[in-house]
Amino acid sequence: MITNTLRRAALVIFSTVALSACGGLLGPSEAPPQIYVLHPQFGPVDRAPAVQWQFGVTEPVSPAVFDNKRITLILGQTMDYYADSSWSDQTPDLLQSLLVEAFEKSGKIKAVGRNSAGVRADILVTTEIRDFSAHYDVKDGIPTIVVDIVAKLVTATRHDVIATFDARREVRASVNSVPAVVAAFNDATGHAINDIVSWSLTNATPGASDALPPTNARPVHRRRHH
Numbered sequence: 001m002i003t004n005t006l007r008r009a010a011l012v013i014f015s016t017v018a019l020s021a022c023g024g025l026l027g028p029s030e031a032p033p034q035i036y037v038l039h040p041q042f043g044p045v046d047r048a049p050a051v052q053w054q055f056g057v058t059e060p061v062s063p064a065v066f067d068n069k070r071i072t073l074i075l076g077q078t079m080d081y082y083a084d085s086s087w088s089d090q091t092p093d094l095l096q097s098l099l100v101e102a103f104e105k106s107g108k109i110k111a112v113g114r115n116s117a118g119v120r121a122d123i124l125v126t127t128e129i130r131d132f133s134a135h136y137d138v139k140d141g142i143p144t145i146v147v148d149i150v151a152k153l154v155t156a157t158r159h160d161v162i163a164t165f166d167a168r169r170e171v172r173a174s175v176n177s178v179p180a181v182v183a184a185f186n187d188a189t190g191h192a193i194n195d196i197v198s199w200s201l202t203n204a205t206p207g208a209s210d211a212l213p214p215t216n217a218r219p220v221h222r223r224r225h226h
Contacts, residue, residue, distance in 0.1 A: 040190025045106040048201035055112040056121030061128040072133035124154040145184040167192040
């Protein structure tokens with residue numbers, strides 16, 4: 001009788017320990033990251049001509065260090081990420097969406113969309129992320145956010161490069177905190193993308209490529225900055 005009672009007690013204890021272990025494995029191992037939104041405000045572009053071309057925006061080419069949701073920082077020769085913080089999406093996807101949005105809100109283009117969305121583009125806007133990080137001169141100092149995006153206008157039919165532009169912007173954060181860094185990222189990114197939009201509209205001229213004059217399809221609705 002005593003033996004049976006001990007066996008039942010041991011079974012209860014073993015079951016409780018097993019369930020506790022499973023609960024530990026299934027539960028979160030660490031606090032979830034704080035998700036930050038990269039969303040500069042865009043509007044009409046006054047310093048560029050209106051065009052009738054349709055643009056296709058390709059996904060930015062990116063080094064592996066930026067091809068994720070992490071917010072990157074650089075101190076000297078060391079590259080790292082802010083702890084427990086991330087963007088709302090992969091950095092290349094965010095920048096592609098922002099480029100499309102900026103072109104749409106420029107008020108100067110017939111139609112624009114992601115190249116993968118089936119837009120009958122006259123010209124492709126391709127980009128490469130050269131830098132997208134917070135630079136520290138000293139540990140715990142106030143960082144400077146560097147956004148460096150190289151853009152190319154490419155003919156949609158023959159893929160000839162029409163022109164190349166290096167949009168680089170640097171904005172110093174107000175203080176050394178992740179929210180302040182994110183605010184500076186929004187500022188630098190917004191200016192860099194606006195530079196690309198204005199440059200693209202100015203350089204996509206009627207004589208620029210074999211892809212022009214523009215298609216009649218219905219809309220689907222060298223200056224370096226520091």
